[in-house]
Amino acid sequence: MRIKVGIDGRFLTHSQKGGYKSYVEGLVYGLMTLEDDNEYVLYLGSGNYGDFWANYEDLWVNSNRRIRRVTRWRLPAIEMVLREQVILPWIAHRDKVDLLHYPCNTGNIRPTVPYVLTLHDVQALANPYVRFTRPWIKSMWSYAIQAYEKVVIPRVARRATMLITVSEYEKTMISERLGLPLEKIAVxxxxxxxxxxxxxxxxxxxxxxxxxxRYGIEGGYILSVGSKPSKNIAGVIDAYHLLVKNWDLDHLLVLVVPHQQYKGELVARVAKLPIRSKVIFIDAVPQMHLVDLYAAASVFVFPSFREGFGLPPLEAMACGTPVVTSITSSLPEVVGDAAMLVNPHNPEEIAVAIRQVLTYPELRATLVRRGLCRAAMFSWEVTAQRTVSVYESCFWQHRKLRGTS
Incomplete structure (x- = not known):
């Protein structure tokens, strides 16, 4: 039986790079590769479509896939809440969708149609890394968003027909934090x-x-990326300082830090150290530029404190770059035996792992080979197939509860 599924695609038109936007782009891409009879309505928000949609809009729109622009005005604080709690539920109900998918942690707390929620993580409910220096107006906006998430996430998660999350680790965290049965959560x-x-x-x-x-970088370099304190770029800086101090390392350190306020803190940290001439900061970059940065790097370092999934290590592996990452949260599940795992709270351990990758060609070759194989195990086509299975399960579950056939 054909199911009509509505998907909240507001992050496709969001200015933010990575994160939720990468997930929605990947899911939409994966759904386009499937040949199924279901009908999909993609509900977009205000803002520019961006490069992704410019490349794929014609492929998305066909006999069983269409798009709808839900809001056309730009009032971030008001628009998000009004769109999520009033406008989108009303439009989805009017469009007679069988199921609505909220793919980015929050959704309507008084549902008009059955829905699936993708809950990437529960960090917003207790996140020690959310606060860092920024202009007061942006701080107020961040606290408002966090307050909204703390109210909405538990209610929406408990009322969803089913939850999707991005790792087995996060599945356990969600179950423990919200008291939900594991069988209600798909990965x-x-x-x-x-x-x-x-x-x-x-x-x-x-x-x-x-x-x-593009960046004035010549020779070998160590690469790391991160936009907030939980990514532990400070730990990378400290480890690099030890490498230069103890082993006279020639490699540069290249840090891609899209968030300007966080970048300012890191620049100030580096300025106090004798490595400042060897550290290069780069702002947000297009994905094609990031491919070059990954591929040309000698090693990619990602000692994050906490991840729901952790996509950058897989991206680096797919580009043939050896990876050093954390032994915490979801990252061991993601990278398997294809990366060097370290304690993110220990700069000395991070430094030793980096030096081993740079010093031993056999180790490097092994990590590259395993990394390529590991990255190939993950695809958006498989993610889309499993997501559609969740849609269909929820649809029949709802029909059974209603007593219809």
Whole structure:
């Protein structure tokens, strides 16, 4: 039987890079690869569609897939709440969708139709890393969002027909935090975008030239990315300081930090150390530029304190780059035996792992080979298939509760 599914796609038109936007883009891409009879309505928000939608809009719109723009005005604080709690539920009900998918942690607390919620993590309910220096108006906005999430997430999660999350680790955390049965929570892993791929030979040389021309980076470098304190870029800086101090390391340290206020804190930290001439900060970059940065790096370091999934290590692996990452939260589940695992609270341990990757060619080759195999195990097509299975299960579960056939 054909199911009509509505998907809240507001993050497709959001200015934020990565995070929820990567998930929604990946899910939409995966759904486009499937051949099923279900009908999909993608509800978009205000803002620009961006490069992703420019490339895929024609592929999405066909006989069983369409789009609807829910809001056309830009009032961030008001728009988000009004759209989620009033406008989208009303439109979905009017469109007679059988099921609504909220893919980004929050949704309507008084549902008009059955829904599935993707709850990426429960960090918003108790996040020690949410506060850092920023202009007061943005701080007020951050606290407002956090207060909204603390109220909405538990209610929406408990009222959802079923939850989706992104790792077995997070499934356990959600169950414990919200008191939900494990059988109500399905796991669908994330995956690297298809643009993240290994480069070799002339293509790798060209990528290194592009990195040099764009960012002034020549020679070997250690790469890390992160936009908030929980990503532990400070720990990478401390580990790099130890490497330069104790082993006279020649490699540069390249840090991609999209968030300007957080970047300011890190720049101030580096300025107090003798490594300041060897550390390069880069703002937010397009995904194609990130592919070059991954591919040309000697090692990618991601010692995050807490992840619901942790996509950057897989992206680096898909580009053929060895990875050092944390032994905490979901990251061991994601990387398996294809990365060096370290205690993120121990800069010395991070430094030793980086040095081993840079010093021993056999270890590096093993990590690259395992990383490529590991990254290939994750795909948005599989994620979409498992998500559709959740849709269908919820649809029949709801019909059974209503006593219809």
């Amino acid at each position: 669908t892993h994330l995956a690297p975008s298809p643009i993240f791929r290994a480069l070799d030979g002339r293509k790798l040389v060209e990528a290194r030239y592009r990195v040099r021309d």
